[in-house]
Amino acid sequence: xxxxxxxxxxxxxxxxxxxxxxxxxxxxxxxxxxxxxxxxxxxxxxxxxxxxxxxxxxxxxxxxxxxxxxxxxxxxxxxxxxxxxxxxxxxxxxxxxxxxxxxxxxxxxxxxxxxxxxxxxxxxxxxxxxxxxxxxxxxxxxxxxxxxxxxxxxxxxxxxxxxxxxxxxxxxxxxxxxxxxxxxxxxxxxxxxxxxxxxxxxxxx
Numbered sequence: 639x640x641x642x643x644x645x646x647x648x649x650x651x652x653x654x655x656x657x658x659x660x661x662x663x664x665x666x667x668x669x670x671x672x673x674x675x676x677x678x679x680x681x682x683x684x685x686x687x688x689x690x691x692x693x694x695x696x697x698x699x700x701x702x703x704x705x706x707x708x709x710x711x712x713x714x715x716x717x718x719x720x721x722x723x724x725x726x727x728x729x730x731x732x733x734x735x736x737x738x739x740x741x742x743x744x745x746x747x748x749x750x751x752x753x754x755x756x757x758x759x760x761x762x763x764x765x766x767x768x769x770x771x772x773x774x775x776x777x778x779x780x781x782x783x784x785x786x787x788x789x790x791x792x793x794x795x796x797x798x799x800x801x802x803x804x805x806x807x808x809x810x811x812x813x814x815x816x817x818x819x820x821x822x823x824x825x826x827x828x829x830x831x832x833x834x835x836x837x838x839x840x841x842x843x
Contacts, residue, residue, distance in 0.1 A: 707744060714740065727764060731757055738776070747784050751777060771797045771809065779816060787824040791817065 718733035734753045741750035754777045761769030778793035794817050801809040 707740065711737070711740060727760060731760060731769065734760075742780065747780065750780060754780065767800065767804065771800055771806075774800075775813065775816065778820070782820045782823050785827060787820055787827075790820050794820065 714733055714736045718730065718737070721729040721733060734757050737753045738750045738757075741747070741753070754773050757769060758773035758777070761767070761773055774793045774797035778790040778797070781787075781790035781793065794813055798810060798813045798817070801813065
């Protein structure tokens, strides 16, 4: 009996010692410090070699829908009706010009020409030479774009005559350039017609 008590006492003592030893080792490991990181002496400043280069992005264009054109036309017409009702001439001209730009974009050239003629009419009615000249020049260039070269030349020459009578030399010089451009377009169109005719003859042969 006495021997058994001694044996139990020894086991308890050994267990306590092992537990204390394990805790001491864990504490030592827990207190171990990691080595400090070395500070680099290299500079982080940007250089021309690693500087970001700008990227040239091409703009994306989207074709307009029929709804978009109709909505814009309806809005311009609504404003134009109001301005015609109250005879606000500057805003009327602005509305006419907006419709001209819209119809040219849609290739509705007959309607564009009609509103340019309305601008010209208002110019004569209000004795506004600037409007008369600008509408004639716009009409001339539009007609040249759709192949009406003789009528285009007439409009430009009429504008030229008005400018000459008023000594508007700068405007005369600009109209002269446009007259040369109309002739160049006429000549280019004639050459294309001849080329197409020759191609057609070759196919027949």
